[in-house]
Amino acid sequence: MSRAERYANLAGVVVPFAGVLIAIVLLWNSWVDWIDLAIFAVMYLATAIGVTVGFHRLLTHRSFGVDPWLERTFARMGQLSVEGSVLDWVADHRKHHAHTDVEGDPHSPHVGHGSGLSGLWHAHTGWLMETQGQADWKKYARDLYEDPKMKAIGRHFPAYVVASLLIPTVTGYVLHGFTWEGALRGYIWGGLVRIFLVHHVTWSVNSVCHYFGSRRFDIEDKSTNVAWLALPSLGESWHHNHHAFPRSAKHGLKPWEIDLSALFISGLAKVGLARDVVVIAPERQEAKELAREKVPA
Template sequence: MSRAERYANLAGVVVPFAGVLIAIVLLWNSWVDGIDLAVLAVMYLATAVGVTVGFHRLLTHRSFAVDPWLERTFARLGQLSVEGSVLDWVADHRKHHAHTDVEGDPHSPHVGHGSGFSGLWHAHTGWLMETQGQADWKKYCRDLYEDPKMKAIGRRFPWYVLASLLIPTALGFVLHGFTWQGAVRGYVWGGLVRIFLVHHVTWSVNSVCHYFGSRRFDIEDRSTNVFWLALPSLGESWHHNHHAFPRSAKHGLKRWEIDLSAMIIGGLARVGLARDVVVIPPERQEAKAMKREKVAV
């Protein structure tokens, strides 16, 4: 990883955190209202769906198919999350699946960085200064690498970072009556705070969901299901289920396992915008289930 890449990633961690500190001050001074929270919620959902439905289930695992225009739309939404270019994200995640919790995994809490807190730190944030974006595009995401339009989207990632901050700033400015205070509030809540939340929920799947939680399938890696992350992660925290069946469009395999991303994919399929949705039948799940459910420690 180059020094410029490391500094850019460091800024991506520190600047949103600074925004959260500013937001605490704004809260203390009652400088937040329903408009600010609505901008935060809309930006969170749009960019998180870009990651969970777009980057992950569509582009990384091909759990379903859509027309090219919609595929590129999901890629753009994913880049607005400020988690790296679409090619970097997909290549890193496919490499994670190729080497899960063994040497070569970009962000395992169990390999190369000790155990306990040091391993969790690496999986959550430390990997951003070492291995993020270093997976070979030609090896791990050749399909995207050979797509000129997808490569063009990836090359424009810095502009998406700028747009990710300008869009909520503009929304705050307009919705608060064309005031500079509204612009600042949009920038802080819909921009910095939202990026902070999306980042740390995503990174928690890398760290927490390979360390704490439940397991029920007979697989070799140390992935886990973490129920309390299901809503903010839009279903991504049923991570053990996902590692058992990586191509499944649905990660919440039991009725009570809430999976908002799967609901969105199902909705797209019902209106004809998604097709070839991968579904894992109950008999395949039973065949891979452990004799007893175990809890990872």
């Protein structure tokens, strides 16, 4: 990782955190209203769906299919999350699945950086200064690497970072009556605070969901399901289920396991925008559960 890449990632961690500190002051002074919260909510959902549905379930695992124009739309939405270019994100995540919780995993809390808090720190944030974006595109994301339009989207990632902050800023400026105060509030709530929360929810899947939580299936890695993260992560925190069946479009496999991303994909399928949605039959789930029960204590 180059020094410039490391500094850019550091800024991506520090600047949104500074925005959260400013937002606390704004809340204390009642300098927030439904417009600010609506901008935050829309930006959060749009960019989080870009990550969970677009980057993850569609582009990384091919859990369902869509037309090329929609695939590229999801890639653009994912890049607005400011979690890296589409090729970097997909390659890193495929490498994670190829080496889960063993040497070569870009962000495991169990290898390479000690255990306990040091391992959790690496999995959550530390990896951004060392291994983020280092997975070989040709090896781990060849399908995207060989797509000129997808490569072009990835190449313009810096412009998406600017757009990710500019969109809520302009929206706040307009909805607050064309005032600079409104622009600042949109920038803070829809920009910095939203980026901070999307980032840390995503990173919590890397860290928390490989350390704390419950397990159901007979798999070798240390992935876990973490129920309290299900809503903010839009279903990604049923991470143990995901590692048991990586191509499943649905990570919440039990009726009570809330998975908003799966509901979104189901909605796309109902209106004809998604096809070939991968569903894991109950028999396959039971077989893997039974296999776990037979493992000696």
